[in-house]
Amino acid sequence: MAIPFLKITQSDRDALIYNMQEEKVANNFYTAMQNLYGINVFENISKSETMHMKHVKALLDNFGIDNPVSGKYEAAGSFMDAGLERMYNDMISTGNISVTDALKESAKFEEMDIRDLKAFVESTQNTSIESTLNMLINASGNHLRAFVKNLKTRGIEYTPQYLSQEEFNGIISSSGKSKGNGNCIYSK
Template identity: 40%
Template structure:
């Protein structure tokens, strides 16, 4: 099944939505909301990339995909920070901006036109635009649902990055994608810990349960390394998204906190299927 079609079906099947009271909102431990920001800067090529290796069509499609997929994450998290005021959304949105910047460095370095749009919730990929609307509707029901949306976005991002890593031999791309992957794993841990603080849980929808448990058992303080093995078997991906509808509820529990913002811009046009 194409990845985005699968995502749309999963969103439709997410279950009953519920409202979260101010007391539930305030129960989140702010210490769990801090994203690991130091690793994000390591994701950008800067002077370490050569930009002289051959790019395949799949490499180019993957870069354009990740550019807008990262923007999807950024825009969703910034929206929910505005609704709920929880620090985790602002922190991780900032991290997503550096992810987007890292992919842009690759696009610019290889002379590839950036197709990402600048407006919040605007995407050159129509499927991503539809997916954004679905996620906003789902997460508007409650803080817990918004955190589940965050975990789902990272789940999908991890799945796609692993597939793209298995399909490329370009060392510049590998360096950046591995860094983005570690950042997404950090984000996943943050969202899941905050869900647990609310007495909620998350079940992986794209990566395996074994991969999910290994991520939760890992450390968010690890430094980025270059290279890595064991990303699984990639496959062809041509993601098309489904659609879903949700009732929404306005969140009126304002949160406080300061942090940085980050925006991911990427486009999701190839699907990727790995095992």
């Protein structure tokens, strides 16, 4: 076990535990949708979510926090947080209906993730946590753009569910701050 390099608050600890599980929801859902529909956007973003989990795990390790997605919670669709497990199951049910429904669920999830991450950033005083969460916010913006772009190629305009229209428009119209930039286009 790593020796914590900084003290963190209980709020920071809870946020990291929740965020690790939220990243796993995304990874598990996108992997399942990739297996079902075989389109690049799900494959590319599920790989990205794996990297996000590694970043959050590094923080968990640095602060001596047990990984909430290991052991009996390592299996796809299994979560310590019952609410996240219900959300995952609901997403799978909806995503299984059609590729369009899967893309809408994905966009909705990325919106929720952005909202949650921003709230976590505002509540922490820890710069290492803040830096990692800001990186995840940028990545989630890229993912949101990719899902919205894939919906648009199918003639569907996505309406934001969790973000204000103004915040959503700002994310969609930006070019992205990291690789990806929403260019995971439909290929099946």
